[in-house]
Amino acid sequence: MTFIGDRLVAVRWKQWRMYPVEFLGTRGNPSTAGYVGTIRETAGFPQAYNIEADPKEEVNVIHTNGWLIAPYLQLVNKYRESLKAHPNPPAANLTNIR
Secondary structure, eight states: OEEETTEEEEEEETTEEEESEEEEOOTTOGGGTTOOOEEEEOSSSOEEEETTTOTTOOSOOTTTOGGGHHHHHHHHHHHHHHHHHSOOOOOOOTTOOO
8 A cells, every 4th residue: 555645545466556546747847857746536446557567657457457446445445444443643744844
């Protein structure tokens, strides 16, 4: 599982990485070097990449590998269930500097 703050943004399972959100970069803006972007919710289906065959994650394969949704949902549900007994610590607040 990968998080940005307290938000789940990626799930790794075997050679697959699945994203419940979509990252929109700033490729056309050289002043930001692509580091500034936004996160957008997907329409309920995760994006999925075979990171062994496609290490740059350029081709979303969820349309031809829909069976990945079942293990993805199992992992996310297992994680959410574990939060009842073992909640995550609060995410770091990088904007509240004291």
